[in-house]
Amino acid sequence: MVGFIAGVVGLAAAGVVSAAEEVNIYSYRQPHLVEPMLDMFTVETGIKVNTVYVKKGMVERLKAEGKNSPADLALTVDVSRLVALKRAGLLQTVNSIQLDENIPQNLRDPDGNWFVLTQRARVIMAARERVPEGALTSYEQLSDPDLGYKICMRKGNHAYNISQISSMVSALGREGAKKWLEGVGKNLGRKPQGNDRAQVGGVYSGECDLAIVNTYYFGKMFTGNGGKNPEQIAWAKGVRVIFPNQGDRGAHINVSGVTLLKHAPNRANAIRLMEWLSGDMAQYMYAHENHEFPVKIGVPTSPLVTKYLSGGRFKADSVSLAKIAEYSRVASELVAEVNFGS
Amino acid sequence: MPWVVTTWGISLLVVLPVGMVVLQAIFPEDNIWTHLVATTLPRYLSSSILLMVGVAVPSAILGVANAWLVTHYHFPARRIFQWALLLPFAFPTYLLAYLYTDLLEYAGPLQTLLWQWFEWRLKSDYWFPEIRSHGGVMTMFTLTLYPYVYLLACASFLEQSDQPRNLSRLLGCGVWRSFFRVSLPAARPAIAVGVSLVLMETLNDFGTVDYFSVETMTTGIFDTWLNRNNVGGAAQIATLLMGMVLLLVAIEQISRRHQRQYQQCK
Numbered sequence: 001m002v003g004f005i006a007g008v009v010g011l012a013a014a015g016v017v018s019a020a021e022e023v024n025i026y027s028y029r030q031p032h033l034v035e036p037m038l039d040m041f042t043v044e045t046g047i048k049v050n051t052v053y054v055k056k057g058m059v060e061r062l063k064a065e066g067k068n069s070p071a072d073l074a075l076t077v078d079v080s081r082l083v084a085l086k087r088a089g090l091l092q093t094v095n096s097i098q099l100d101e102n103i104p105q106n107l108r109d110p111d112g113n114w115f116v117l118t119q120r121a122r123v124i125m126a127a128r129e130r131v132p133e134g135a136l137t138s139y140e141q142l143s144d145p146d147l148g149y150k151i152c153m154r155k156g157n158h159a160y161n162i163s164q165i166s167s168m169v170s171a172l173g174r175e176g177a178k179k180w181l182e183g184v185g186k187n188l189g190r191k192p193q194g195n196d197r198a199q200v201g202g203v204y205s206g207e208c209d210l211a212i213v214n215t216y217y218f219g220k221m222f223t224g225n226g227g228k229n230p231e232q233i234a235w236a237k238g239v240r241v242i243f244p245n246q247g248d249r250g251a252h253i254n255v256s257g258v259t260l261l262k263h264a265p266n267r268a269n270a271i272r273l274m275e276w277l278s279g280d281m282a283q284y285m286y287a288h289e290n291h292e293f294p295v296k297i298g299v300p301t302s303p304l305v306t307k308y309l310s311g312g313r314f315k316a317d318s319v320s321l322a323k324i325a326e327y328s329r330v331a332s333e334l335v336a337e338v339n340f341g342s
Numbered sequence: 343m344p345w346v347v348t349t350w351g352i353s354l355l356v357v358l359p360v361g362m363v364v365l366q367a368i369f370p371e372d373n374i375w376t377h378l379v380a381t382t383l384p385r386y387l388s389s390s391i392l393l394m395v396g397v398a399v400p401s402a403i404l405g406v407a408n409a410w411l412v413t414h415y416h417f418p419a420r421r422i423f424q425w426a427l428l429l430p431f432a433f434p435t436y437l438l439a440y441l442y443t444d445l446l447e448y449a450g451p452l453q454t455l456l457w458q459w460f461e462w463r464l465k466s467d468y469w470f471p472e473i474r475s476h477g478g479v480m481t482m483f484t485l486t487l488y489p490y491v492y493l494l495a496c497a498s499f500l501e502q503s504d505q506p507r508n509l510s511r512l513l514g515c516g517v518w519r520s521f522f523r524v525s526l527p528a529a530r531p532a533i534a535v536g537v538s539l540v541l542m543e544t545l546n547d548f549g550t551v552d553y554f555s556v557e558t559m560t561t562g563i564f565d566t567w568l569n570r571n572n573v574g575g576a577a578q579i580a581t582l583l584m585g586m587v588l589l590l591v592a593i594e595q596i597s598r599r600h601q602r603q604y605q606q607c608k
């Protein structure tokens with residue numbers, strides 16, 4: 001029903017400007033990030049972009065809309081969401097030399113169904129005053145009964161954590177990952193709650209000593225979120241960013257990406273936007289507005305990321321995105337089985 | 343005749359999605375029922391039941407006691423109390439939850455004040471009740487939902503004839519005895535209706551329990567559907583939840599029937 005209404009609204013929105021060149025997007029990514037880029041795309045190409053910001057249940061919505069869906073592209077974080085769209089048969093193949101040139105092969109679906117646009121690492125942010133440098137070097141240590149530090153982490157079933165747990169399944173096997181998750185659960189300083197930044201807030205207030213956070217949030221906090229959250233500058237300054245497992249498999253990476261939907265009514269424009277998003281202008285904006293790691297070789301990270309987050313030059317876990325997506329089901333089973341966080 | 347059509351039309355609008363959910367539950371695309379039963383479902387269920395008990399009992403006590411006081415005693419500002427006690431009705435539970443959390447959480451003003459007074463700083467330095475807990479949820483619900491009981495109990499107490507109570511007093515019953523032996527039993531069906539409404543609200547809430555990170559049947563539906571991407575599993579939990587609500591409706595209906603009898607006897 002929601003999908004139906006959304007479809008009607010989307011169609012109505014599309015109808016108004018049907019004469020002009022346009023492209024329609026369903027986005028899990030937030031307006032403040034996406035809008036400046038899409039505006040730039042419109043300026044450069046004259047193609048109007050209509051965006052519906054979705055909070056939850058994009059797959060269900062697209063399924064419900066079927067052939068009548070007005071959407072051309074889906075923008076989302078998390079590879080398992082990209083794969084879920086593919087599995088639901090909602091995508092179509094894109095053959096584009098430009099996409100293939102801009103995006104490294106390991107960051108593209110072998111069938112050309114989805115394309116990664118940005119990367120970020122899931123890192124540990126440790127209280128500068130309480131956790132000495134070098135005290136913590138791996139994700140595995142987080143489950144140590146003698147860790148001696150409290151961990152702040154958002155709810156286990158959030159996409160970022162599912163992705164992280166999937167990588168633990170890949171590294172340690174199902175049982176190993178289950179033990180790890182149980183151990184981490186016992187070291188939590190408080191019930192899982194809030195978003196990634198709230199975890200660093202928890203470290204600042206002293207409720208925890210360690211927070212599990214995506215890298216770009218460090219940039220957002222450090223800049224006071226563009227003046228909206230000045231209190232978070234102190235949060236960022238109070239922590240040391242630790243890229244885990246540099247001695248072995250590397251830090252876990254999660255991604256954001258774009259896909260072309262099966263019933264896209266504006267296919268050509270949609271592909272043009274996909275190519276544009278992988279190009280220099282958009283990649284630069286992703287890196288500088290949101291402090292993510294661009295996928296296009298040669299695009300610089302933001303000065304802040306360069307200075308405080310090693311410019312993205314750290315060892316990243318090389319496990320394939322396909323594996324991470326494949327294990328996401330096991331990961332969410334594990335969260336349920338160990339009753340994480342209670 | 344048009345009324346019948348309208349009624350059927352509206353009923354159909356309500357029943358259709360419910361039927362869809364039940365169908366999804368019986369014929370799920372990807373059946374995780376065994377995993378649900380082995381892992382999360384017992385937790386969701388016991389947590390919801392625990393909440394129901396923990397909300398029903400204090401709501402009943404608070405509702406009945408206040409109703410009794412404002413209908414049977416004269417005290418200053420009684421008339422104001424009569425309607426002021428209904429005000430929490432207008433207050434969404436999750437809003438109250440936000441307010442209390444801001445006040446009582448670790449980095450909130452109250453605990454910060456305590457740090458200054460007692461030179462505490464770390465969480466391990468002292469004990470403080472965790473607002474994000476079953477107890478916290480029960481408190482929030484009780485504070486916003488007791489008016490259901492209060493309202494119905496008030497109506498029932500006002501409707502009751504004074505004669506049986508006065509008679510019991512004449513026959514030597516004390517104030518308390520005559521309340522428990524005469525007035526309360528007469529109001530019992532009304533109270534049961536109020537409590538079952540409180541319980542339905544408790545079962546259906548999502549905002550408060552989600553904010554407090556307390557698992558229930560509703561957060562389970564949400565989690566299974568949107569985080570685990572399993573509509574079938576979510577539909578199965580939802581069907582069970584609807585069964586629980588139907589049970590409450592049945593209890594409420596039976597209570598109402600009793601109430602009618604009481605009123606006819608009068």
Ligand SMILES: [Fe+2]
Binds near residue numbers: 214
């Ligand atoms: Fe994010």
